Amino acid sequence: MRQTLLWICMATLLCISCERKKVLPESDQNVGTSTSIEGDSTLYGLACDGCNDSVLIFLPGKGGDPITYDILNATKQHRVIGHPKVGDWVAVLLNAEDTTVADMVIDLDQLKGTWVELVFPTVRERIVQTALNEEMKKEQDSLLQEMMKPIEMGIAIKRHYAAQTVGRRRQSIKDDESPVVYPRMKNYTKWHVFNGRLILTSQSRPINDSLEGEVIHDTAQFIFMTHDSLRLRFKDSVKGFYRKN
DSSP states (O other), X not given: OHXXXXXXXXXXXXXXXXXXXXXXXXXXXXXXXXXXXXXOOOEEEEEXXXXXXXXXXXXXXXXXXXXXXXXXXXXXTTOEESOOOTTOEEEEEEOSSOTTBEEEEEEHHXXXXXEEEEEOOEEOHHHHTOOOOHHHHHHXXXXXXXXXXXXXXXXXXXXXXXXXXXXXXXXOHHHHHXXXXXXXXXXXXXXXXXXXXXXXXXXXXXXSTTSOOOEEEEEEEEEEEOSSEEEEEOSSOEEEEEEOO
């Protein structure tokens, strides 16, 4: 009887231990994770107590003791993206010649959130070229003025490298008939950091069930980030976003 009770207790403890390993807080699941993309030299870990504009106290996600990195130069050159606080998940790029110096720090916890910008529509070319008399032109201008309202468009940066486009509108027959047109947004689904740059992955809609949509990777350079503002330089434009709560 005692032996049976002992086995029951051991089995119960084992189940509890397994459950604890499976159900980790999201913050713990994120610590030190990376995409392990070949060629990415980014380090991931936590910002510790003692961080300021001169030093970053960094706890590697892979384990070990906290490391102090000199970030004075990075701060002066606006290469500290965000303002790391104790417990924030951060990405670090080290100096190639001096591994005690961090050339860039990105506060990835601060990066997470919904970032949008106000986007205005444009008037369709065929509307502009239409010949109108003075009275009809006034009516058209009045109508267009009513329709030229901006909408919020942007991207939501989520946990576990998930992303979602914000303000993306599905095209319809009514859209084709509208005198104004909003820019089409890519369907972003993932994000990563690669050597200090933000990689946004989108996938176009498949043409038919037998084909997959085209996967596109857009690369953006961080310009700056505060709690409420994010500025990114893409290949052909610079975009400024504000945080949407």
